[in-house]
Structures are given as structure tokens and as C-alpha cells.
Amino acid sequence: MRYLPLTDADRPEMLAKIGVKSIDELFRDVPPAARLPAKIAGLPDHQGELEIERAFQALAARNVSPSVAPFFIGAGAYRHHVPATVDYMIQRGEFLTSYTPYQPEITQGTLQYLFEFQTQVTLLTGMEVANASMYDGSTGTAEAVLMANRVTRRERALISGGLHPQYRSIIETTAKWEGFHAVVAQPDTHGLEDLIGSIDKETSCVVVQNPSFFGHVRDFSKLAEACHAAGALLIVVVTEVVSLGLIRPPGEMGADIVVCEGQSLGNGLGFGGPYVGLFATREKYMRQMPGRLCGETVDADGKRGFVLTLSTREQHIRREKATSNICTNAGLCALAFTVHLTLLGEAGFRRLAELNHAKALELADRVAALPGVKLLNDSFFNEFTVALPRPAAPVVEALAQKHILGGLPVSRLIPGDKSVENLLLLAATETATEAGMAPLVAALKEALQ
């Protein structure tokens, strides 16, 4: 077996050194009834690279990849072009096969990019401090609510109907089993929701998304003021981080915690994961943050260096009193994010955002021009909602039969709600082309006839 270096000569020699006759003796603490006498039956034996590649190619061939199909889906995962340098860098073994930097003397590479990553996150979000990443935006959002509950010592979170339905579902699950109240607003399809009147003295936080799940771009400054007046925190979620190149950042609107899904930069669609959560807050809440934090310091020679810090918040030190049970984060996806953003720089990042917005404007106008189709958004970044004259799910399925991946029927994520049955969520990034838009518009027109 190519991954196992011990030879048939090594093993008996090592057993002899240990002073046992067989490997079975080393497993003697296993209760006899639970000892498997041989390999597990019904499973195949080892295979070479060629066989494995063929098996995966066969699975891959049964999927329709956006790389070969017109593609306009967003809803929390966005298809952007990732520069070749990004994938090369994250495949360097020194990054790929290193672990959490517990020994800072020999992990300055990881620590320095995490420090740079944290800084980039604060700049994008307009916040003061950021952590070294969360699993993804969805889990990070639930962690933000838990943090707000800790900070305010309250247990009632107000959830916008503009929040991604699966994010909402995670908060509700967390609320149910960890014991707090999540008050969830109705789906905010038109971007007109006003939550200010729902805030009271029990409210720990208000969770909104910008642009919202339905694509609307909102100013949350007034909401922030209302939160602060009531002693609550404003949590702003951003599922499309590229939007921060064009839209006023949550930090400037008065957000207290910002959570972003960072997948758009450096990380491919990957059928949903692994992604990378960005988590930023105000300096005064720093010690209530979940996750790893990287900080600057000096070494014994006085040279600048970086370490994981403020770990007295964390499970391996605080155990049952920790701010979160999180141990693993998304280090390598954070590297992909930071390398991509470093390549883009100020000019490139802003231009990328402009391109996305322009593509989406074009698509929105073309789709909205179809008979019976209505655009719900006055504002949007690279994603918007249209109302079709009939249920969206069968339309999307009809498009899929033609290998056109034409958006997300909102009913997939909000099932059983008649008011969203006809809604279609469409996204266009810089990767959208005329060669993709034209077939989409034509096929939509045909399907709606």
C-alpha cells in the first residue's frame, strides 16, 4: 500500500523490540467480543491511483458543472474567477499540511497570513477587530448571536426576514437546543422590512443581511441607532463579500458584529464547502469573540512575530466556561481568501465589484423585459429576485434539462410558503458572458410561454 512505509521486514522487528509476538497483543485491551478477526467484509480492497481517478471521474460525469453550463445561481455561494496563483499557494505543503500554529517559532508563515487576513477583514467590513476565521458564514452567524447574548446578558434575538433561510434555520436550531429565543420575521421579499418597532429591552441583537437574501441593499444606520438605544447589538451578515468593494461597509452603518461568508474570494463553489467565515466586531467586545485570534508580539531577540492570543476565551483552556466550543477553523480557506484579495488589491477589488454589479444590472433588465416577469428589487448588487407568472421550481427544472443553471427557486429554501412560490433568485458575477445570458433569457422566455 503506497501510503504505508512499514515493510513486512520492519513489522516483526518492531514487535520483537516491543516484546510482543503479534500485533494482536497490542490490541489486548479491546474486549474480546469487539475484536474484528479480519478486515471488514463487503468493502473493497485498496486500489491504485488510476482506479481511484476513474471512479471519481465517473461520479463527476454525472453532474452538470457551471464550468460547462450557463450559470446564474447565488443564494450564499457565488462563482467567481479564482486566479491560478491562489490554488498554487494553498497547495504548497508548508501551508496545506501544517496544523493550528501551536508552536509559533515554526509556524510564522501561517500566523503572519492570519494577521494579514484579520487586518483585511477589518478593512472590508469597517470594523475594529476580526478573528482568524470561522467554519463559514452560516455557522459564524449563529456564533455571533451567542456572542451578543453573552455581551448583553439577554436571550432574545430578532432575525430579519432578509436573512438567508438556512442561516435562519441554524440560528433557530441553536436557539432551541442552547436555550434562547429567536424571533423570526416573515420573508422580506421586497426589502421594506422595518424591525425598529420590534426591538425591546429584552432584545439581545438584531440580525440583518446586506445585500439581503433577496438582493436588496439597505442602510442600517437607523436600525443600529435603535439597537444601541435599547442596549442591543446589531449583527450584519454579508453572504457576498465582493459587495463590500462597492457598498458602504456595515461598520460605517454602526454594526456591532459583522459576519461574512468569504467563499467568493479564493474559494470555489465546491458544492457548499469548505468555505470560510469572516467574523469582526468592535474592540470593546474582543474578549467575547469565538474562535482563534492571532496577535503581534516580539521574540526573545526582539524581532516582530505573531502568536495565537487571548486563548483564555477558548475551550482548551476554559473548558465549560469557554466562549465557544470551536477548535478547528478554516485556515486554508482563509489563506485562499487572503491571497486572492492581496492579488486584487484596492484597485482590483473595487473593479471586480463594479464588474459584478454591471453584469447583474444587464441580466436584471433583460429578464425583467420578459412578458409577465417582474423585478422585485429597486436596489441590488449582483443578485436580485424576479416574480415569474408561475411557480419557479418547475421552470428552473425545465432549464436544467437544457443544462442551463438558471437561478434558485426561492421555494427550495422557503418551502410551503405560497407567497414565494413564483420567486426566482438570479445572480450574475464577472464570470457571466453573453454566451450564457442569451441562452438563459431565451430558455426562460420559452419556459414561460
Added chain:
Amino acid sequence: MSTFTGNRALQIEEKLIFEMGQPGRTGVDLPEPPKVKDRLNGLRRTGEIGLPGLSEPQVVQHYTRLSQKNYAIDMGVYPLGSCTMKHNPRLNEKVARLPGIGDLHPLQPQSTVQGALELIDRLAHWLKTLTGMPAVAMSPAAGAHGEMCGMMTIAAAIDAKGERTQRKVVLAPESAHGTNPATAAALGFTVKPIPANHKGRVDLTALKAALGPDVAAIMLTNPNTCGLFESEIVEIAKAVHEAGAYFYCDGANFNAIVGRVRPGDLGVDCMHINLHKTFSTPHGGGGPGAGPVVLSAALAPYAPYPWIVKDGQGWRAAEEGSAVDGKPIGRLKAFHGQMGMFTRALSYIMSHGADGLRQVAEDAVLNANYVMTSLKDIMTPAFEGPCMHEALFDDSFLKDTGISTLDFAKAMIDEGYHPMTMYFPLVVHGALLIEPTESQAKEDLDQFIAALRALAERAKSGTAAEEFKAAPRCSPRRRLDETLAARKPVLRWRPSNNFKQAAE
């Protein structure tokens, strides 16, 4: 020696990107955006973001130089106990990047992702078969997330019996990973420690005494964090179940028994599997991970969304609103879980096959015992008898030397090794936990052992304390001032000179 640049040959001193950028530089060529009237609700971002501009060659050099300041599995022995730093095959990276797998949107119509859904189910089948468990929840993003998932299903099962208010205690050994008590506490349970016996296993008598109508579950790692198999585990499971409680097994150490023992045969109710440990998905500087949770028949009805089913139409993901059996606890993660990790883990599992996986466990255990035996006359094993996949030592061999476990570990860095896990588990004084994994060749282990022996001898010479305290000397940085970092946290670069501020 000092150099003009501060560099030392291959070790290049590297600035932060924010100290290198120039306005107008970029590493990406994008077309000029068309001039259009925006629809941003008057919320166009004004003012500089503050991102530095670097060209592509500068970016490549920056991260390449940074990479050279990292130790990695690809470089040598990485014996970090409890973390299973095994070889990460590149084949797994290759198959994960096939466009038909890596370039798929999680919310594409399910008819267009039949191969992807089947891939998840294939991995699920392996995980269920290898553990002897009837169900698996695939979506948790990491081990701790899997713990949360598993403990929520236990809370749900207790809830269904109307005992949620009554069963508020979770038992966990003092040697448990910190994530165990953190998870239990987050779910509102009170954590009660269970003492270990002199053999490093759970004290069965003490456990039985602690069990009662107030106990919801036990959280137990097996093999445990001392690197030992819980020899009375069947009795433990029986006692736990008789008390009406559930058995959560922390599967961090599954590598030691994969293919030789099925946790389902031991009476486990649920167990997370760290795909980034046992099944070699890369640790990547701290993540991503993946933590699927296998569930017993009693807990399976509570598995969270989504899961993969096959019906007349083919494969589909059961999501919110799907007509399903059972009472899902809800959802823990957007989309389907860590698909990229599923692909890599399945590639690893299929490469090894049933025969190879059993060999993995045997070689991991053999290597750990070989290290333990080869060092036991000069270092001090914490417990008698053979270990499983990791060898645990205490610091009594360093007694009266003036050298601590930390000093010893830092000296290993100069010898070219990543240190073992230190000061964990907490039940052993000055613990040194060595997990060589199955990936090390005997000749490499022999050199590792010889290096540790030389260090232990020098430590015991009585004259080396200063030398150990000064270690490491050859690494990109020497010991870092962690107290300063925590006392005056500097968590980001700012245009004002960060460095001077920190050094004050």
C-alpha cells in the same frame, strides 16, 4: 551571526503586505467596467478601503517566503498527539478539483448533481460500515461541531422522553478534550468530571456512583486521550444505558482502531469522526475540518438536515420541507457540509480499502508502541502496558533538571522536529503526548527516537538548563512573548507603526 538584510540564506525576513503595497499596482487584470448608473440605494462605498496593491510576482514571493517559515507534515515527523498528523495524499487534492466535483453549486437542481449526492452517500456508507452504526449526519464542519450535533440529538432523545428538565448532567473524564465540556455546557448541561483509575482508564466504580436519573450522557474519548483503550468500555456503555443515559464517544482517536474495532459493537450511541484526522484531509494551518457523526438507531431519527436519500427519481438531499421520517433537530450548517473534505476522505478510504485501513490502525499502534518502548528507559511513560496510537509520557524524567516539558519541546524544534502535544491530557503532570501515525518509516522513527534520547540525556546531565531555556535557536523566530501579546493585544496592522507600539 548578523547579516545586513537580517535574512539568513533561505530564511527571508518578510514584511506585511500592508508595508509593501503601492497604489496602482495589481496582481489581477480585469476589464474596464462599463459606465452604468448603479442601483445601490445611494449606498456606494466612498473613501479608501486601505488594501495594498501588489503585482503577481510580489504576491508569489510573499507567500512563498511565508511558507518557508512553517513546519509541515510534508517535511517530517509531526507527532502532535491527538491531532493525527498523517500523510496527506495529493491524489485527494486532484480528484477534489475535478470540475464536475469542485465546481458545483450547492443549490443546483438536484437532477444536475446526482454524482455529487451519490459521492456523499458512498462516504456515508463507508463511515457507517467502518463504525458499525446505522446512520450518519454528514453536515458538521469539524469535530467540535460534530460534538454539538451529537449532543443535540441526545438532548432531543431525552426531550422526547419528557426528561429534559430532569437529566441535566453530562459526565466527562478529567482527561477529556476541552471541546467536550464546552459543548455540553453550551447545551445547558452541567459537566461533572469522572476520575481516572491508576491505569489511566475511567474508574468504573466512580462512574457507576455518578450515574443516576439526573444524568443525560457520558462523553468519552476512546481510545482515550492518554492513548489507551478503555478496556471496560462495554461495561461503561451498559451502566450508562441502564441509567437511561446516552453514550457520546469522541472519535478523535478513531485512527487507532479503524478496521479492527467498530464503535457500534461497544455500545456507543453517537461518535463524530474527524475526517481531517483519521481520513487525512489536510489540516491546512487550522482547518478546514469535517466532523460527520455516526448515530445509533435510538438517535438516528433526530439527525439534522440535510441527508441523502435515494428514491425512484434518483438521489436527493432531504432538506427543510421534505417529507421525512423522524424528528430532525434542525440544521447546523448551510448547504450539504464539507463536500471538499468528503471527496478527499473518500479518495483516501478507497485508496486504502478495507485491507489497507486495518493496516493503518495496526501500523499507527505499532509505531506508537515502538516509540514508547524505545524511550521508556530514559523518559517516563505515564502508564504501564502497551498504548494505542499515541505514547504518553509525564515529566518526571525531567525532575530536578530545571527543564520543563515546554523547554524540552522547544529543544526538539532545533533538532528539526515539530514538538509533541504538551501539557495535555491535564491528568498527567507535564504531559508529552507523541502520536507518530502510520505515515512514518521505521528509519525515520529511529532517528526521531535517537534525537529524543540525546535530548533526554542532555537534560539529565544537570548542566543543560540554560541551553534548553534558550531553545529554539535555529527557527525563523525564537520564543515569542505570549504575555505581551495577551496584555496589549495587537490583532491587526494599522498605518501607525504597529511594531513599535507592541514592543513598548
